[in-house]
Each structure stands twice: as structure tokens, then as C-alpha cells.
Amino acid sequence: MTSPESTSESTSTDFIRAIVQDDLESNKYDGRVVTRFPPEPNGYLHIGHAKSICLNFGVASEYDGGVCHLRFDDTNPLREDIEYINSIQEDVRWLGFDWGSHLYYASDYFDALYSFAEQLILDGRAYVDSLSADEIRDYRGTLTEPGRESPYRNRSAEENLDLFRRMRDGEFEDGAHVLRTKIDMESPNLNMRDPTIYRIRRATHHRTGDKWCIYPMYDYAHALSDSIENITHSLCTLEFEDHRPLYDWTLEALDVYRSQQIEFARLNLTNTVMSKRRLLQLVEGGYVSGWDDPRMPTISGLRRRGYTPEAIRTFCEHVGISKRDTVVNMALLEHCIREDLNLHAPRVMAVLNPLKVVIDNFPEGEVLEFDAVNNPEDPSMGSRKVPFSREVYIERDDFREDPPSRFFRLAPGREVRLRYACYITCQEVVKDPETGEVIELHCTYDPESVGGSTPDGRRVRGTLHWVSARHALQAEVRLYDYLLRDADEGDEDSRDFISLLNPDSLQTLIDCKVEPGLADAELGSRYQFERQGYFCVDTRDSGPGAPVFNRTVSLRDSWARIEQSQSRGGS
């Protein structure tokens, strides 16, 4: 009864977990489960990485003694930087995962990798090729034609060893030679046509400095790094499927511990872009404010947007693991954060587009304080006092001079409730004489309704949020929408995906009125603005007593849907 299977029938068993379980039962790895998350430190992590992180750390955590390594795949010094090493660690930790002491770098294995390469040479399974990059490509053949063997393919082990050592010692220029495995130039799998495993690259490595001028390639370094770390299950994305034979070949050729590579589909999301190239394009083109712009699907962007680690983890669970390549609806991500914040975010009233309401029969100068529940989902969160006075702000959208059918909010002559406060009735609409714009409403309140209900028990259809004008705190609020207007990028494989960007992905409101209590809201803290959505205090741009709010996600808006279907349907 303590087995995980019997306690939780919802434990999802995707095909990878099934393999791990089988391997455990057959004792393939002596009962060990060791996974790894192996990012190249050349960019910021995004929600797609989160899927891999949740998988790798998740699988490991499901077994006693299971561990997941964090390994930086830093074999290409040209593209990598310490900045990314730091941000990646921060993001993985923030997501709630812990690699303990298992932090590794492929560059830690450069010496070992080099020795293995010499061994391959001695065994006649690797050779130094002196063809140019263009020539190698030419000799490789095509998808449908076999490749040809390099004229250098049959150099003696002695000559290869000598050349390789001189490569290491810096005797040759970049590109003069490479080390290739000797496999099969006619293989239908291009990865097996004598892949390059070492290239000369004079670049200062962020960790090894100038110690090396030759660097191992991914396929070679990755397989051996997994082996060195005794990884049992090396989980990676589908595009590496064709590389698995090389992965296996490498470990077999060197007769070392065999890790097992298993591939799964990477995550795609609607209405956004995920590739590093495109994200970089957005940052460099100034289409967003940076890698942590709240519109970005990066972990740092989502964090700044107000997403919680829990919501992201839940999302990854919902998405599941399989081998089909798919596009997950953004609505699922939004559902996950709403679900989390609904339970945990304190409620607060904030008017985004203020319209002043004067309550004519309310005594000038008098202030009432009403109790407002902090979270109806969680009574333990208590309540707070909210000041009320003769002039309040309500949302412009909450008033219609000509209310359409099923519009339950304020309109001339209509009575609604101000949440937690009282019933008011609209008596007069003041307009700008020139523009005709409604600039102020005059209402009366029913003193009997103070507290939000009346002794006669009469009901009102609408309940509006509000903020007392003289107590209101001025705030800036940023409303975010999808990066891409359409669900996907369609056939726009060119750089011209910029034309598909949603021009309204950011809307900044500078004249918002929020409850005074928000003056000392903590950076990053999350709230529900009642009837509107979830917002968090921007960690970058907020000042003391001057919070800037980011909208994480709106509340589901059934009125908006009604209105939409009304306009679609004609009336």
C-alpha cells in the first residue's frame, strides 16, 4: 500500500516512464535511475525546456535514489557564455528542481574525451581528415546518394595520432583538419557517414580558457558524457533520433558504460515562437524589451509575467510525453495559471480605465470603510478594509448609455451594486460638450444597501468593482496579449515571421486607480484584480509606492463572449 502505483491512480505513465519501469524490473541498470538535463549555455531557457526539465527531474524523483544531473553541454565556445550558465541555474531552481551536487560540464571531460579519441585512432576507428569543410560536404553525398570516402581516410594510425596531437598542440589553423570516425560513407543515415568528432577552433572557452584549440562535437561528447556520468536514460528530443545509432556506436567502439538514449517530442505552443533563433530575433530587433519580457515564452519572461513554478509544472504534466509532434493550445497554459492563482492570489479592486462616479446623496467628506474578503476560495486569508467616499471610480466598460440586451452593468436609471459597498442608481450622465465622451456619472445610493445588500432583499444583476477617488493609488498597468496573432506561424518559414507579430501584444495603461493598500505591495507579488484578471507587481519597473502591474492572464470573461456572439449573430 506504500507503492506509488496503489496510492495514486493518476500517476501518468508515458512511454518513457514505462521504459524506465521495465528497466528497473529487469534490473538493467542495477536498480539505478540517473537522468540529466543538458542545456547548451547559449541562451535563456523557455517553456519547452521546462518540459524536458520536468521530465528528467520528475522521472528521477519518482524512484528511491534516482538523481538528475544538470550538465552544461559546453562544447562550442563560440556561442556560449557564463551569463547563460547563471540564468539557466536560476531558472531550473526557480522551477523547483534540485540537482544537489550533480552539476557538471561537458568541458570537465575534455581530457577524457581527448584520450578516448586517441584510442579510437589507435583502434583504426577514427582518422584525421584534411579535406576542407566544403569538400567534406561534397564527399558526404546527399539524402539519396551515398557518400564517397575521403582520400585521407586510410592514413595510418601513427600518422593520424601524430596529426591529431599536433591539432591539439595548435600547429594548424582553424579548419585545416578535423578528426572523423571511420564508419560507413554509404550509410543511408547521414550521421553515420564518418561524422566529424573534433574540430580546430581557436576560441577562448568560458571555463577552460585557452587550454584547448580543438573541441569535440556534440554527438561524440554527449554520448561519452552520459557514459562518464553513468546516466541510465538519456532523454532528448525527436530530432536526435537519427543520431542514436552514432550514440550507440560511440559507446560500443570505446567499450564503455552504455547509457540509453530515448527521444520524445518537443513542446510547441500556439500563438508564440519557441526557437532560439526567433526569440533572439525578437530581442535583437527590439520587438520585445528583452529575454525576460513578459510576453516571451522564456522561463524568465513567464516569471516576470507572474506565472508560478507550480503552474508551469502542472502544465508540463498536462501536456504529457509522446513522440508525436504537436502544438499545445496556449489556453492550457492559461488554465494552469488561473487554477493556481485562483486558489492563492489575494483579491483586490483596481480600475483600469477609470470613469468617475459622484454619489450625490452621499455626505461630502465622509469616509466609510468596508470589509472586503481577501480570497473567497480561502477564508484563512482573511479580509481587509477598503475606504469608500462620495466620489469613486468605476470601469468605463461597466457603463453603457445604451445597454445591449444581457448587459447587466450600469446604465442610465439602472441600479447596480458596488462590491462590498452599496447599491447605486445612475441618475445623470455628464458628457464632454465637444467630443460627446462620457466623463462623469451622477448617481444616488441607497443608504439601506450599505454593506452590499438591502433589507427588502431586492436583487441587482450587476456587481461592479470600484476605487474611492480620494484614496486611490495611481498605477501603471501593462496588458499583454499573444506574441502571434495566429495560432501558428503557418508557412512563414522566412525571417518575415515578424509580419505575423501581434501589434497589440502590449497595451500600457498609465492612469489606473488601485486600492491604496497596494502602495507597499511586494515586488513580484500576485493579485487578482476582481472581475479582470491576475496581475503581479513588475520586478523591474516598479518604484517605491509606485507599483507597475503586469497582467499575467485575464479572468474568463463570459460577457465578452456573449457580446461577441451577439455581434456575430446580428443582434
Next chain:
RNA sequence: UGCCCGGUGGUGUAGCGGUAGCACGUCAGCCUUUGGAGCUGUAAGCCCUGGUUCGAACCCAGGCCGGGCAGCCA
């Protein structure tokens, strides 16, 4: 025109030869001092064609469709 991988409601995911389930989304109703949340219900699916079998989403064959692969990137 080579090799590899995949195809279950709109979306994602279970099902491993025995009545196709779950989640998101949709729509409707109930409830409501958030048009939120919650509750109830609805519609919607096994790529196709054969075969094996008492019985096929599952096994076999052939097709169709989608994706990946020709870095000295990862």
C-alpha cells in the same frame, strides 16, 4: 528520390486483442455580493483499404498524410 519517426474528438493525452477514457477548449443549465470560481449536462474521435481473429485503435500487408535528417551547431 534514400533513411528514420509519427498519425485516437477542435487541442493534448490514455488505452498494449474484449463496450474508446481523462484534461483543456466549446455549448447549455444551476449557483453566485467577481458575468470569476464551483456544480451538472451537451456535442465532438481511432488516417484509408484489405487481411488475421469469435472479436482489432491495438497484430499483419499495402497505401495516404505529417515531421526529421545532407554543420567543422546543439
